[in-house]
Amino acid sequence: MSRKRIRDIRNEELIEATIVAVHRHGYGAVTMADIAREAGASAASINYYFGSKEGLMEATMRHLLRKLRAAMITGYSAANSPTERLYAVMNANFSDQLFTVEQCSIWMQFWASAPYSPHLARLHHLNRARVRSHFRAELRRLLPAEGVETARQALQNYMDGAWLQAALSDQSVDPAAARAAARRVVDLALS
Amino acid sequence: MSRKRIRDIRNEELIEATIVAVHRHGYGAVTMADIAREAGASAASINYYFGSKEGLMEATMRHLLRKLRAAMITGYSAANSPTERLYAVMNANFSDQLFTVEQCSIWMQFWASAPYSPHLARLHHLNRARVRSHFRAELRRLLPAEGVETARQALQNYMDGAWLQAALSDQSVDPAAARAAARRVVDLALS
DNA sequence: AAAACTTGAATAGTCATTCAAAAAATTGTT
């Protein structure tokens, strides 16, 4: 039991250190030594746990995807109308925990490197397809059939664009304001 | 005169090679040797013209920004109503020449590395501010004051999100379809 | 002849990964 625990604790520590280090140096420039220093460990021990740098990056993206999915499911189950579920998807994406410069920045780093890593690309496509089907399911109940796809693209691209802007902003972002803005965009798309 | 000409020709060739090579290998992974091979030149000659890899990357981004601005101005001057000018901005961003997987991909590479390069960050911010003011100017004539900012965010983030999606798509993209979709989103935002 | 251009080879540095050996934790035995 405790054998597994130590491994899990180390895994989480190293992944958190990876998030910080990638945000600080960039995905393309970050080194194993940077991450090790951030975690207070050695580069060799990272390889002991994750096998390689690529393995660590993939594990980190899985971690972030899990967080995103968890936030989504939480809000989703509390909402009980199509419109509220749309708000819930937005609120999850712009929640206090997820919508920070640090996290948006690392998401963008992963997006940029996905085309060159089949593993990352696969994870990204799965996630995007899931969000797309959520949006479609709710919008079908709210709009005539010919308007569904346009509204979905408007909302989904808006979300990605907002994350991009947050990643590139040098100031800190305001999640509450982002949620309010997203809500207005949803209303606009449904009008 | 011809002294300058040779230099300009080489500059363009090397920048085009950079676009291809960065798209193929990624901004973080591309090497001077990759770019040189693509251009049929040597790595040393690139340094002769651009001083350093960073100088080459900055010049390449400037080149892309110029292209974008030129496309925008062309469409803009032909349009003569606020709505048509909004369409024109969208048409420029989704023009056949600009909206390709290759170019969207390299834009995303630049976005991702902007936070770690003051030069790139500066260029990016200037460009974004310019687009923002264009959108604002037109929307102010079409919507009540309190709706302008929401519509602008919806449109500008939509554009960035669409480019992001294009960069990550493994198939080739369809600029004409993207323009039609963008037009529907503009109509949605103005309704 | 002079200036501009090109490059092969050398330089000086970087980095991920491996590995042997040490340290720490866990287990089994008494």
Place this chain on the structure above:
DNA sequence: AACAATTTTTTGAATGACTATTCAAGTTTT
């Protein structure tokens, strides 16, 4: 509890491979 045996974890140092940049020596153009 005590102690030894075993497994798991950690790391310093070495390895091998890769890179941007420089430069002297050529080639081409003016």
